[in-house]
Amino acid sequence: MIATEPPVPVNSPPARTRDKVDFADWLSPMLVKELRQGMRTRVFVLTFMLLQALMLLNVVLSLASASRSLATSGNTIVFWLMIAVPVVLVLPLSGLSAVSSEMKSNTLELIFLTRLSATRILFGKWFAIVAQTALFILAVLPYVVLRYFIGGVNLVDELLGLFFLLTISALFTAVTVGVSPYQTRLTRVLIWALIIFGLQALVPMMLFFAMGSGISRGGPVFDSANLLALPFLGASLVMLMLQIGAARIAPAAANHTATKRIIAVGQLAVAIGFALFASDSRAITIAAFVLSVPVLVGSVCETPRSIPSIYRPWVRRGFFGRLVGRFLYAGWPSGVPFTILLMLGFGWLMAWQGFFAGEREVAMFGAVCGAILFPAAVVRLLLPKTERALGIFIGIQALCVTLGIVSLIVEEILDFPFTDIFAFLPASAFVFAVSQNLSGASSMTTLVGVIVTTAASVVVLLVALPRAWRTILTLEKQSTGTGSDTVA
Amino acid sequence: MTPVQEVEINAAGAASGPTPIISVRNLHRVFQDVHAVRGLSFDILPGQVVGFIGANGAGKTTTMRMMATLDLPTSGTITVAGFDVVNDPVAVRRKIGWMPDSYGAYENVTVAEYLDFYGRAFGFPQAERLRRVNEVMEFADLTPIASRMMNKLSKGMGQRLCLGRTLLHDPEVMILDEPAAGLDPKARIEFKQLIRLLAADGKTIFISSHILSELGEMCDTMLFIDAGRIVHHGSSESLRTQGGEHAVIDVQITGDPGKLVEWVLLNPGVDVVEVLNRGARLRFETTDAEVLATHLRRMVIDGIPVVDFHRESRKLEDAFVEMLERVQE
Numbered sequence: 001m002i003a004t005e006p007p008v009p010v011n012s013p014p015a016r017t018r019d020k021v022d023f024a025d026w027l028s029p030m031l032v033k034e035l036r037q038g039m040r041t042r043v044f045v046l047t048f049m050l051l052q053a054l055m056l057l058n059v060v061l062s063l064a065s066a067s068r069s070l071a072t073s074g075n076t077i078v079f080w081l082m083i084a085v086p087v088v089l090v091l092p093l094s095g096l097s098a099v100s101s102e103m104k105s106n107t108l109e110l111i112f113l114t115r116l117s118a119t120r121i122l123f124g125k126w127f128a129i130v131a132q133t134a135l136f137i138l139a140v141l142p143y144v145v146l147r148y149f150i151g152g153v154n155l156v157d158e159l160l161g162l163f164f165l166l167t168i169s170a171l172f173t174a175v176t177v178g179v180s181p182y183q184t185r186l187t188r189v190l191i192w193a194l195i196i197f198g199l200q201a202l203v204p205m206m207l208f209f210a211m212g213s214g215i216s217r218g219g220p221v222f223d224s225a226n227l228l229a230l231p232f233l234g235a236s237l238v239m240l241m242l243q244i245g246a247a248r249i250a251p252a253a254a255n256h257t258a259t260k261r262i263i264a265v266g267q268l269a270v271a272i273g274f275a276l277f278a279s280d281s282r283a284i285t286i287a288a289f290v291l292s293v294p295v296l297v298g299s300v301c302e303t304p305r306s307i308p309s310i311y312r313p314w315v316r317r318g319f320f321g322r323l324v325g326r327f328l329y330a331g332w333p334s335g336v337p338f339t340i341l342l343m344l345g346f347g348w349l350m351a352w353q354g355f356f357a358g359e360r361e362v363a364m365f366g367a368v369c370g371a372i373l374f375p376a377a378v379v380r381l382l383l384p385k386t387e388r389a390l391g392i393f394i395g396i397q398a399l400c401v402t403l404g405i406v407s408l409i410v411e412e413i414l415d416f417p418f419t420d421i422f423a424f425l426p427a428s429a430f431v432f433a434v435s436q437n438l439s440g441a442s443s444m445t446t447l448v449g450v451i452v453t454t455a456a457s458v459v460v461l462l463v464a465l466p467r468a469w470r471t472i473l474t475l476e477k478q479s480t481g482t483g484s485d486t487v488a
Numbered sequence: 489m490t491p492v493q494e495v496e497i498n499a500a501g502a503a504s505g506p507t508p509i510i511s512v513r514n515l516h517r518v519f520q521d522v523h524a525v526r527g528l529s530f531d532i533l534p535g536q537v538v539g540f541i542g543a544n545g546a547g548k549t550t551t552m553r554m555m556a557t558l559d560l561p562t563s564g565t566i567t568v569a570g571f572d573v574v575n576d577p578v579a580v581r582r583k584i585g586w587m588p589d590s591y592g593a594y595e596n597v598t599v600a601e602y603l604d605f606y607g608r609a610f611g612f613p614q615a616e617r618l619r620r621v622n623e624v625m626e627f628a629d630l631t632p633i634a635s636r637m638m639n640k641l642s643k644g645m646g647q648r649l650c651l652g653r654t655l656l657h658d659p660e661v662m663i664l665d666e667p668a669a670g671l672d673p674k675a676r677i678e679f680k681q682l683i684r685l686l687a688a689d690g691k692t693i694f695i696s697s698h699i700l701s702e703l704g705e706m707c708d709t710m711l712f713i714d715a716g717r718i719v720h721h722g723s724s725e726s727l728r729t730q731g732g733e734h735a736v737i738d739v740q741i742t743g744d745p746g747k748l749v750e751w752v753l754l755n756p757g758v759d760v761v762e763v764l765n766r767g768a769r770l771r772f773e774t775t776d777a778e779v780l781a782t783h784l785r786r787m788v789i790d791g792i793p794v795v796d797f798h799r800e801s802r803k804l805e806d807a808f809v810e811m812l813e814r815v816q817e
Contacts, residue, residue, distance in 0.1 A: 022614050033597070040596035105592030109558050110653070113581045116610035252560050254578055307560065309575045418632030 030116060030124025031131070033057045033455075038128050043094060047086045050135065055143045062150070079147070080161070083140055087169045091133045095176030098125040100183055110250060119251035119259075122242040126170075128178045133169045137162050171234055177400060179243030181248040195447060229284040232270045237291055239263050244294065255310045258328040261338055264295035267343050275353055282353050291347045293372070296339045300376035300461075301389040304331025304468065308479040311472075315479050322476065332376065332389070333468035336461045359443040361448055364433040370426025370454035371397060377457035380464040397427050404428030408435055415456045423449035509534040509692050510555065515564035517550050517716075518669040524550045526716035527564070532694060534660075537687045539703035540722075541808070542713035548696045550590070552665050552712070555694070556586040561601060569660055581679040585654035589666040593639040599636040599649055600625070603656065604672065610657045620656055644675025651682060662686065664695040668702065680706060696756065700724070700804040710806060719815045727807045735775050739787070740767040740796035752790055760781065769800075 024032045038044055042367025062075055099122070102108040112123060144162065148155040240263050247256035272289035274281035327338045347365060356362045373397035379389045386392065403425060407418035422428040423446040430444055506530035517525040525547045532538050542548045553559040555566055557577040563571060571579040602811050603624060605618035625631045628648040633641065638649060647667055654662060664683075668676050684707055687693055701777035703710060712720040713729070720727055741748055748768050752758050756783065763771040772780055780799075788794055 025608075025614055032608060033594075033601070033605040036601055037594060037596045102592075105594075106588060106590055107592040107594065109588070110591065110606075111557070111609060113556065113584070113586055114606060114657075115611045116609045251577065252558065253557075253574065267743055307574060309577075465767075474521070 003130050010394060025085060028120060028127070029126045030038075030111075030121050031127050032126055035131060037040055038094075038132055045133060046066070047473055048136065051086055053141065058367055059146055060080065064156030078154075079143075083136075083162070084165060085348070087133050087136055087165050089170060092169055092172040092176050093135070095129050098129070098179055099180035099245060103181065103183070103249070112251060118246035118256070119252060121243065122177060122246045122251070125180075126238070126242055129173045129177070130166075132440065133166060133173070146387050160431050168235065171237055174226060174238040174241040177244040178243075181245050181424060187205055228278075229270065229274050229281065229287070229459045233267070233284070233291060233401050236263055236267050236288075240291065240294065244298075250307060252308050253309050253329075253331050255305070255313075255448060257330040257335075258325075259296060260295050260465050261335075262291065264292040268342060268349070269290050271346070271349055272471050275349060277282075282350075282355055285346070285349055285355070289350075289368075292342060292346070293368070296342060297390070299335030300341045300372060301379070301393050302331050303389065304329070304333055304472065306471070306475060307471065311476050311479040315476050317387070326472075327348065328458050329471070329472065331468075332380075333465055333472055336465060339372065340458065342432070343372075359447050360433055363429060363443065363447040366447065366450040366454055367430035368428045369435055370450050370457065371400070371430055371458035372393045373461065374426050374453055377460040381460055384464065400427030401424040401431055404431030407486050420445045424453045426450055426453055489662050493678070500780045505809045506533055508532055509569055511567045512551075512555070512692065513555065513563075513565045515551065515566060517547075517554060517559070518563045524716055525554075528627070528716070528718055528719055530718060531693060534692055535687075535690045537539050537683070537695070537710045538705055539700075539710040540613060540694060540699075540709035540713065541700055541703060541710055542696075543698075546713045547716040549665055550698060552586075553696070554664050555586055555662050557581055557691070559721075567780045582657070583660050584746045585659035585662045586665055587650050587655070587662070589669055591650040591653075593641070593646065595637075595639050597636050597638055599630055599638055599641070602638050602649065603630075603652060612657075619735075620658075624652040624655050627655070627685075629678075641676075643670050644672065644678070645681060647671060647675070648682070651679070655686075659691075661692045661694065661697060664693065666696050666698070668699065672759050676702070700727055700808055709808045712811070713810055714815060720811055724804055727811065728801065728804060733773070733775065736761060736769055736778055736800040737766070737784075738764075738769050738770065738798055738800060739781070739794060740764075742766070742793040742795055751787060751790055755783070787817055 009428070018359065024070065043415070058075070058079055082155060097301060102111075108121070112118070116124075140162070144155070147153045147158065243256055243260045243263065247260065250256055267288040271281070271285040274284045278284075300390075310330060311325065314321045316328070317325075326334055328334060345370075349364075350356060356365070371461045375393040376389070378396055379392050383392065402426065403422050404419075407422050408431065410416070411418040419428075419432050429446045429450045437475065497532060503520075510532040511527050512531070515525055515528040516523070528547075528551060540548055540552070550559065554561050554573065555568065557580050558571050560574060567573070568580045569583040571583065572581050584592070593668070600621065603621045604617065607621050612620060615669070620785060622631075625634060628651055630645075630649060630652055638646070641649065651664075651667065654664075667683075668679050671679060680702070683693060683695070689691075695703065695707070709723055710727065711718055711722065745763050745765070745767055748770075749760055749763060752760050752768075754768060757773045759771045761771050772783055774780060784794075784797065
């Protein structure tokens, strides 16, 4: 039987701040749903139970041993490995299906029709996994305390180690959740490559904890201003990855490009801030530049969006809003000037910090900039109407890197300067610079090749800009009107 | 239900009469090499129940998705309650309830939790959310299955849950994409009953289906789409009567049906469709009521012992197929 009365209509808009008595009401709806759902999954329940069982077993075996010391290196490795596998691997990897499963089951669109934005969806999913990870960490705390009472371990070190694991897990989760909406073969290959490299990084990390490097006593990595920069750069990585994921699933009328570019500007600002107040923050500058690379690549590859409403928020703010918007609109026509400006910003900062001590360093920075601009210029020159610029970009990049590696090997075998031939390809030049195979004439050839190619790429992109900008100026005008026709 | 108010669309595409709640003008959608929607223009008045009918690939779902702000038109405009779907998608989303043909079920989420999640996502505070969730569960008869996992529901229960979710924020316009597809007859009847209740409550309902007769019963007006174009806009009755060039009348007589067959042979403009035990089904090459009356009067005068006759109504499906054939010609 079904009811005979329709629900009582309530036309008043929901008051969002009244009647909030439930703790869950203070949390994101997505987080509440994901926690309810996630903590019932077999992966979570079984891993949690297994971890508890292994922890108990570890303690019992150690107590039963003759030495009764838990701090033997073998025992400590096993202890940290048991924690690290679920915390750094199992739970973060579950993020890979966080969005893709919703896309497959056709549930994401229904959520978009509510008040939840793509960013809030991604953030909720990320935070839910991090919260589950934190629950794992909390669940092993009694065993850590037990280890301390039995003796042989530094409690502060152990607690900092757990915090460090949670931080790494949160960052890795941001990466997996961020790439979750990308379901192409290429992205899957890249994801698995990342996982394999991540596993390789995990082993030395475990040894780091196992050998008691003494975080609290100050190791080489943690005793400088670099430690203070980690929260900033970590937060920017999380925001960036979640924005990359959100941009993929968001309705076409939503502009996530602006947020991503603002994050990249924030990374430059953090690097400048530390350069001003820390004695040596070159590592932070390099980290900030590396983190901004995905934004720069996206900026030069993105297809412009022909939806007037994207331009409206900027146009409404008058001259300055329009001016800023022209660096932040979705699409490569605004992305090219943004990329060049940000590269100049990082270049200036690195020069000020004395990073460019020799030709190799200049060639390396120039190669990275050129590697971003050169494929973008090739796309604009040969395939100006393509909507798969990013795929072509990655293809060109992969080809150039392969050529670089092959020419290095062949040069080593045949003793012929093959690297000089491919020095004009920035990605190949970067391989030469990284391989520390540059000296004398070779170094100068690479530098000249990189500068020529990068300059030529900038010229090609700047020549292509005016035509693309005509469309954008039309859209700016349309955004002030009421029409909704998209511009083909 | 609101009385049928067909909107006349003039050559310029502008509507006359009451302000429509949905207005579609010269809508196009092109997917790379497929022109899925070709210049649709129509208006829907507040409170109307509108059926949207077409074969697979005709452009129904594409059009509905654009109306629901889930896809962008290549060109043309759609306004819902005065808001443009491209320029004001957020405002449009508050006015509409969208029910896709397959809504997708979450694992490890109960029916009540599912509705609670959407209540939170719409931004309702706790008391308001609980009230709305309870009302919707009561309306869609979901209360007995509130604690059941939603991926364990039958198709009918799932569709009722999906309809309940669509109603949570009390939308003015409901866009339902083949909601009855795959339902068993009982679930279909129950679902139809829910739609009728919502229509009686004054909601504007835009519903697509393959089952024409079903929509004919509940819709004020119907839009027929083929290859991305509207081929008919009007009531099911207007489609039935449109373009029919013959009438089929079932005539019952006493005695030998052979007499009736002989009479048919002597009268031009009449054919036997089927000889029955006590009469025959006859096809008259006219739909004009006066001419038909003349034929039947003559039949009695000629001594055919007629005891009963009735005109068979034209099936909606037949009328639709004939109309498509005419359009293709």
